[in-house]
Amino acid sequence: xxxxxxxxxxxxxxxxxxxxxxxxxxxxxxxxxxxxxxxxxxxxxxxxxxxxxxxxxxxxxxxxxxxxxxxxxxxxxxxxxxxxxxxxxxxxxxxxxxxxxxxxxxxxxxxxxxxxxxxxxxxxxxxxxxxxxxxxxxxxxxxxxxxxxxxxxxxxxxxxxxxxxxxxxxxxxxxxxxxxxxxxxxxxxxxxxxxxxxxxxxxxxxxxxxxxxxxxxxxxxxxxxxxxxxxxxxxxxxxxxxxxxxxxxxxxxxxxxxxxxxxxxxxxxxxxxxxxxxxxxxxxxxxxxxxxxxxxxxxxxxxxxxxxxxxxxxxxxxxxxxxxxxxxxxxxxxxxxxxxxxxxxxxxxxxxxxxxxxxxxxxxxxxxxxxxxxxxxxxxxxxxxxxxxxxxxxxxxxxxxxxxxxxxxxxxxxxxxxxxxxxxxxxxxxxxxxxxxxxxxxxxxxxxxxxxxxxxxxxxxxxxxxxxxxxxxxxxxxxxxxxxxxxxxxxxxxxxxxxxxxxxxxxxxxxxxxxxxxxxxxxxxxxxxxxxxxxxxx
Numbered sequence: 001x002x003x004x005x006x007x008x009x010x011x012x013x014x015x016x017x018x019x020x021x022x023x024x025x026x027x028x029x030x031x032x033x034x035x036x037x038x039x040x041x042x043x044x045x046x047x048x049x050x051x052x053x054x055x056x057x058x059x060x061x062x063x064x065x066x067x068x069x070x071x072x073x074x075x076x077x078x079x080x081x082x083x084x085x086x087x088x089x090x091x092x093x094x095x096x097x098x099x100x101x102x103x104x105x106x107x108x109x110x111x112x113x114x115x116x117x118x119x120x121x122x123x124x125x126x127x128x129x130x131x132x133x134x135x136x137x138x139x140x141x142x143x144x145x146x147x148x149x150x151x152x153x154x155x156x157x158x159x160x161x162x163x164x165x166x167x168x169x170x171x172x173x174x175x176x177x178x179x180x181x182x183x184x185x186x187x188x189x190x191x192x193x194x195x196x197x198x199x200x201x202x203x204x205x206x207x208x209x210x211x212x213x214x215x216x217x218x219x220x221x222x223x224x225x226x227x228x229x230x231x232x233x234x235x236x237x238x239x240x241x242x243x244x245x246x247x248x249x250x251x252x253x254x255x256x257x258x259x260x261x262x263x264x265x266x267x268x269x270x271x272x273x274x275x276x277x278x279x280x281x282x283x284x285x286x287x288x289x290x291x292x293x294x295x296x297x298x299x300x301x302x303x304x305x306x307x308x309x310x311x312x313x314x315x316x317x318x319x320x321x322x323x324x325x326x327x328x329x330x331x332x333x334x335x336x337x338x339x340x341x342x343x344x345x346x347x348x349x350x351x352x353x354x355x356x357x358x359x360x361x362x363x364x365x366x367x368x369x370x371x372x373x374x375x376x377x378x379x380x381x382x383x384x385x386x387x388x389x390x391x392x393x394x395x396x397x398x399x400x401x402x403x404x405x406x407x408x409x410x411x412x413x414x415x416x417x418x419x420x421x422x423x424x425x426x427x428x429x430x431x432x433x434x435x436x437x438x439x440x441x442x443x444x445x446x447x448x449x450x451x452x453x454x455x456x457x458x459x460x461x462x463x464x465x466x467x468x469x470x471x472x473x474x475x476x477x478x479x480x481x482x483x484x485x486x487x488x489x490x491x492x493x494x495x496x497x498x499x500x501x502x503x504x505x506x507x508x509x510x511x512x513x514x515x516x517x518x519x520x521x522x523x524x525x526x527x528x529x530x531x532x533x534x535x536x537x538x
Contacts, residue, residue, distance in 0.1 A: 003216045004209060004242065005040035006250070007191070008235050010258070011057040012043045012081050014226030017270050020045060020056040026262045027057055028068050030223075033254035035073035037239065041218065044068060044100065047080045049087045061091055066099040077101045077128065084111055086118050095126035102128035102157060108319065109139065116150055128157035130191065135164040137172065138318045141179065148183045158189040158218055163204075165318070166197025166230055166282045173204050174211075181213055191218035194233055196225060197282035199274050201233035202241075209246065223258045224267065229288040230278040276302060284309040286317040290325050296499045297329070299401045299452055308332050326448045330441065333426035333452065339438045346422065346436065347465040349396065354380035355467055356523075358394070359455045360387050361476030363524035371473050374523050380471065383462075386454045388419065398458045400424040400440070409433055424457065449499075449506045456507065459514060469519045477504050477527030504528075 011022065011030060022030070027045075034042045044065050045057030052060050059065050059080065069078050079102035086105075095101065103122050107115035112133075119129045131151055133139070139147065151159045161176055168176075173192075180190050192208055194201040205219050221238050225231035236259070239250035277291040280302070286309055294305045308328050316324055356375065358364060364371060368391055375382065375392065384394045386404040397419055399405045405427050421435035424443065429435065442464070443457040450456060455475055462470055478500040508528050511520060522528070 004246070005189075005216070005218045006235065006239060006242075007041035007043060007079070007218050007220045008034050008039045008222060009043040009193075009220050009232070010034075010222040010224075010226050010235070010263075011045045013220075013228070013232055014222050014263075015045060015057050016228035017226060017272055018266050020058050021053075022055070022057055022262070022266075024054045024068075027055075030258055030262060031069055031078075033258050034223075035076050037235075037251045037254040038249060039076065039235070039239075041077045041079055041102070042069075043079050043081060043104070045080060047082045047087050047092075047103070049085075049091070060087070062093055062095075062099040069099070072098075079104055079128070079130070081106060081132075082118075084108070084114075086114070089118065089121045089125075092122065092125060092127075100127075102130060104130040104132050106132045106134055108134050109143070112147065112150065116154055119154060119156060123154070123156065129154075130158045130160065131156045132160040132191070132193070133162060135318045136160070136162045136176065137165065137167060144176075144179060145183060148180065151188060152185045155185055156188060158191045159184060160191040160193055160218075163192075163194040165285055165287065166195035166200075166278070167285055168194065168200065168204060169198075170200075170204065170207055173207055177208065177211065181211075181215055184215075186215065189216040189218050191220065193220040195227065195230055195288075196232060196274060197230040197278045197288070199230075201225075202237055205233055205238050206241065209242070223255050224263050225273065226263060226266075227272060229272065229281070229292065230274050231272040277305070280306055280309060284312070284317070286312055287320040289320040289322075290317075293322065293325050294329060297452065299403065299454075300329075300333075301403055301406070304332065304402065322448070326451075330444070330451070334441050335425040336441065337425045337437050337439050339425075339442075342436045342438055343465055346438075346461070349420075350381055350462065350465060350467055354378045354471065355383065355462060355469070356380040356471045356473065357383045357385065357455070357458060357462075357475070358389055358392060359385045359472065359474035359476075361474035361524070361526075363476050363526070364389065364391075364474040367473070367524045370523060374471065374473075378471075383458060385458055385474075394419055396420045396422060398422045398454070398461070399427060399435075400443075400452060400454045400457045402427055404454075405429070422461070445510055447506050447510065449502050450510065453503070453507065456510060456514075459518070459520070463514065463518045467518055469521070471521045471523055472526075473522075473524045475522065475526055475528070476524070477507070 011027060031042055045059060047059050050058060050060055052064055065080060078100045080100050081104040083106045105115050105119045119131060122129050194204055208217060219238060221233040221235040223235045225234040236252050236255040240252050243250055277295040278288050281288040281291040290309060294308060311328050381395050383396045383398055385398055386401050388394055388397055423435040423437055424440040425437055426440040438461060443460045444451050445456050504527055511528055
C-alpha cells in the first residue's frame with residue numbers, strides 16, 4: 001500500500017493571484033497553521049534572483065526562508081520552487097536542516113537538459129529534489145519515457161505528473177500514471193499537480209488514492225484551492241477525504257482558520273475558481289492566459305473567444321504567447337472596408353458643429369443636469385458609445401463591440417429611425433440593420449491593453465474626419481469598485497482588477513497624446529484629472 005503525502009502550495013501557486021504579496025505576518029501564520037494541520041510538505045514560495053521583500057513569498061536565498069519557518073515542525077518537509085530562469089546555483093547554500101529541506105525544479109520540454117544538470121547540483125547540496133515538468137499532458141508517450149529514463153538516472157525525491165492546462169479526465173490520468181508507475185524507479189515518489197479548469201481536481205485525486213501501488217504518492221493542493229484562474233485542488237477537501245476514507249491524520253481546523261483569517265480578503269478582491277473562460281482554455285488545450293486576455297477585452301462573445309482559441313497552432317498552446325493572441329484577436333476582428341466615402345459623410349455631419357461624445361460611465365447618471373445644460377446651450381451633435389441613452393437625444397450611435405451590438409440589434413425594430421448608426425467593420429450585422437461602416441483596423445490604438453476601447457476608437461474616428469475639438473461625458477475611467485464603472489449594471493463585466501488599473505494608465509497616456517492633436521474637454525467627472533484643461537459646468 002502506498003504512503004500518501006499532501007503538499008500544500010498556497011503560498012507559491014496561490015501567489016499568482018496577489019503577486020505573492022501576502023504580507024510577512026500572513027506568510028508566517030499560513031506556514032505555522034499548515035504545520036498544525038499536519039500537512040506533510042509545505043511549499044513556502046519561489047526562490048529567484050530578485051530584491052528581497054519580506055512581505056512576499058519570493059526569496060533570493062534559502063536563508064531568507066529560515067525566518068518564516070522557525071521553529072520547524074517535526075515530520076514536516078519544507079520546500080521551495082525554482083523556475084526558469086534559475087537562480088544561480090552559487091546562491092543556494094548547502095542544506096543544513098535549518099531552512100528548507102527540498103526544492104522543486106520546474107521546466108518546459110525544451111529546458112530538460114538544463115533542469116537535470118541543475119537538479120543534480122541541488123542534490124549534491126543535500127536537498128530533496130522534485131522534478132516537475134510543466135504540462136506533462138503535452139508530452140508524447142515516447143517523450144515521457146525518455147524523460148523517465150533521465151529521472152531514473154538522477155533518482156530525485158519525486159517526479160511529477162502535472163496537469164497544467166486542467167484537461168485530464170479519469171482515463172487520461174490513469175493511463176499516464178500507469179506509464180509512470182511501470183517505468184519509474186521504485187524509489188522515486190510520484191507527485192500529482194492539477195488545475196481545476198474542468199472541476200476534476202478533487203475526483204482525480206480520489207482516483208489516485210484508490211490505486212493499488214506500492215509507490216509513494218504526493219498530491220498537491222492549496223487552501224481554498226487558491227491559484228491562478230480556475231485554481232487548484234482544495235487542501236481542506238482532500239485532507240478531510242483522507243481522514244474519512246483512508247487514515248485520520250490531518251487536522252482541518254487550522255486550514256479553515258487560514259481561509260477565515262487570511263484568504264477571504266484576498267478572494268474578495270481577486271477571486272479564483274471555475275469559470276467559463278478557463279473551461280474554454282481546457283477544452284481547447286491551451287494556456288489559460290490566452291482566454292483571460294480575450295475575456296478581459298469584454299468586446300467579443302464566448303463563441304468568438306472559442307473560435308479564436310481554436311486558431312492557436314498546436315505548438316503554441318502550452319506556453320502563453322501574448323503577441324500571438326493579440327494578432328489572432330485583431331485578425332479575427334478585422335474585416336477591411338474602403339470607407340473613404342463614409343468618412344466624408346461623417347465629416348459633413350460634424351462640420352461647423354460642437355461634438356459631444358457620451359460614454360456609458362456612471363457620471364452620466366450622477367451629472368445628468370450638467371450634460372442636459374450643455375446640450376441645451378451648445379446644440380452639439382451627440383454621439384453615444386456602444387449604447388443608446390434613455391435620457392439624452394442621440395444623433396449618432398457608434399458601435400465597435402459585437403456583444404453590445406447584439407444587445408441593441410436584438411430589439412431593433414425601427415425605433416431608432418431618427419438615429420444614425422456607425423459600426424466598425426468587425427461587427428457582423430443582422431439582415432435589415434443599416435449603418436455607416438468604417439474600417440476597424442484604421443481606428444485601433446497602438447497599445448494591446450486598450451487597442452480597441454470603443455471610446456478611443458470613436459475619438460480616433462473624429463480625429464480622422466478632422467474634428468478639432470470634442471466634448472466628452474461619461475468617460476469616467478475604471479474604478480476597482482466595478483459597480484461604479486457604468487451607469488447600468490447590465491454593462492458591468494468581469495475584467496480582472498489589475499487589468500482595470502493598467503487600462504486607466506494606458507488610456508490616460510493615449511488621451512494626453514490625442515489631446516495635442518484634437519482638444520478634448522470633459523464635462524463630467526473622470527479619473528483622468530490631468531486631462532482637465534476645461535471643465536464645462538454651464
